[in-house]
Amino acid sequence: MDNYNPANLLLLLVILFNFFLLGSSRLGACIRTVAIQGGILSLLPLFLHGFTGHALILAGGAFLLKGLAIPFLLLRAIRQVHIKREMEPLLGYVPTLLLGTLATAGAFIFSDRLPLIEAHRGSLFIPVGLATLATGFLMLITRRKAITQALGYLIFENGVFIFGMLLAEAMPLMVEAGVLLDLLVAVFVMGIVMHQINREFSTMNTGQLSSLRE
């Protein structure tokens, strides 16, 4: 347990950032928060596995992509389309925060009941991973703007990343690299979609996409 302590601190920070993301309407702040969250997460492999080559590559890759490249792209995108705030979310900020709290509590209760191996029992990785996944989902469900949707996916991926940490030794580097690459491509696609929605419908609301059904 002891060697988890600095990591546990980081994970608690991740949860705090989750709550901030659910409660904030300012897009710029949200993007920066996700960037910091990604940066914190990129330190995790070093705390968990020491300064091995594998962990270094993982940390470096995650930091470059999650901490720098993707936030940069997103910030540039909101500058280009001139938006600063998420207006009129489908569900208000306070209810979303409440739901997020419930989900986080649920994640902690649930992870106690999971049949884990002895080494992972009681660690914060699994509940925090689940809570971050739930945060990403809530973000995706409640927000309208394409950019907040992209943020939702990023948070979602952060959750997956926390989960993957436990498996980092077993997981080939290629898999992790593949996930990161997917994410980058997803952000690119989201950028293009955003641009197109903006041009076609003069708005960035994904709700307009429902006119495409059937």
Added chain:
Amino acid sequence: MNLLCVAFFLFILGALLALLPGRGGDKTATLLGSGSAILGCLCGLVAAGQSLLGEGAETFFLPWSMPGGAFSLRLDGLSAFFLLPLFIVGLTGALYGAEYMKGGKERLRPGLHWTWYNLLILSMALVVTAANGLLFLFAWECMSLTSFFLVISEYDLAETVEAGWTYLLATHLGAAFLFAFFLSASAFSGSLEFASFQVLGQLSLPVASALFLLLLVGFGSKAGIFPFHVWLPDAHPAAPSHVSALMSGVMVKTAIYGLLRLSGFLPAGPAWWGGLLMAIGIIGALFGIAMAAMQRDVKRSLAYSTVENIGIILLALGFWMQSRANGHHIAAAFALAGGLIHLLNHALFKSLLFMGAGSLMHGSGSRDLNRMGGLMRRMPITGLLIVCGGLAISALPPFNGLIGEWFIYRALLESGTVLSGLAGFFPLVLIGLLALVGGMVIVVMTRIIGIALAGEPRSPEAARAHEAGWPMWSSMAGLALLCLAGGIMPVLLLQVAGRAATLLDPGAATLLADTAFEPWWLGIMAVVLLGCILAAYTLLRWRQGREPVPTSATWGCGFAFPSSRMSYSAESYTELPQSALFCSCLTPSTEDGRTIGFFPEVTRFFFAAPDPVLARLFKPFFRWAADVCSGFRGLQAGQLHVYLLYIFSATILLLFWVGQQ
């Protein structure tokens, strides 16, 4: 087996090569596509022939990274028996189609057409040789899809597309039952390999019966057994003629193959399995031929005749099962031989007739019998070959159709005379019903021949009709010669069927190998009759040459200026059986145009014979199902958030479910 693999390779090669020339390279595509289909079929024929002549079975195995599946093939007597008609019809169809597709009437580009055609033959060959459940289903679905694309060749016609959808729906609903069968069968046997299905023989009777019913519905929808035949009368006319030949001659038989092969793994069934097959068979035969008599579309009429023939085959196979279960081995052997021989024969003469109908369409530009007429004089070779096919399908000597039906009648008579009381009465009733079917077949065929070939042209297009090109009539002539050979040498048919029978029922096969049952005298009768026909023909020609016969319009009921429009139409030809014989549910819908008064107005008469099962059973049912299911359309919100909410809720529920465990 190696030759069969070469054939498979040639089909794949042909499918790819036909695509290469692209737009503008239609001739090259036809040459490559039909050429490789013909070469592949030749290789396959040799392989099937070797297997039929030899003993035992060959297996073939390829690594295939498919969970639960394996690319294992097995070529034994039963597979070879079904490969034989497949490659014969595939070969003649490819030759026929090479000319037929030139017409420019078909909208599908020849390149794509030949790709589907090659793939259809390949998938059918895989269906009958697959020795693994997953491979079987894979090939089965490929067969359905490729034939669907061939059916909708003329996709710019609304009725063609509708026929295609009906077909796709029917075939997929049937496949669902097959999936259910294979899933439950593999649950019992632990593997999808056919070799491991032997343990199904230990199943209890209720379970085995349930599996048998799954097979019957699943394969029945493909075979076109009553009442799952509804796709057949729409799909066959819509497809190009050589494809109709392949589908009607061979594809529906692959379902019979599946039924025989897979029900062979189940424990020997009780008598009611056979009884059920017999009931479905005789109802289907009567229904099919009654509907065939009312269609003015020549290919639709032939398609209903396929329903009738599948009914006869099913009757024979059902009678085999029932007699075997009751211990009447001689009747069982006769019924099995009859069913198998009729199956082979039907593949030959039905393909011949479909190709003939295609040539008539090609010549006269219409599928409507009432727009043909007088084609015997304009298309003498095609006309003669259609008459040959008509004789064969009516089970008249000297053609092959007689042989199979003779065995079926023998089987029914055998058990009708041996059994006493009510048990012996049923086979005799069936003889009567089968004879009724046979009589109606003659009505249907004389109708097609009489209305389309004889008389005077009923439309300007028919008057300008021309003989089909040599690839078309030569492929038909090949089929007609095979029909004749089967009629003259019944022993050939019996031996081929006997080889397949050894796998299904070894006892029956040993009985059939006994020469006492061989209908050699049927062959001699056929030769004598053929001699008589040729002599009579020569005599007639000689007499005609001496005093030419004057030609005039058909007798027009005493009108002053008779024209060909006043002669018997396709509908009026069968008016008598329609009004006197058919039950009320089959009655066609007519809009009567009676003339009233001394100076009658212009009147019209409409006649349509839609499929009563489709119109009164399936359409209302599916409409009801669509109404019920449309309530679920609300789930399809079109909102990204709602879809994400679905995923989220599903994930949470799954996590809770895992947590509960």
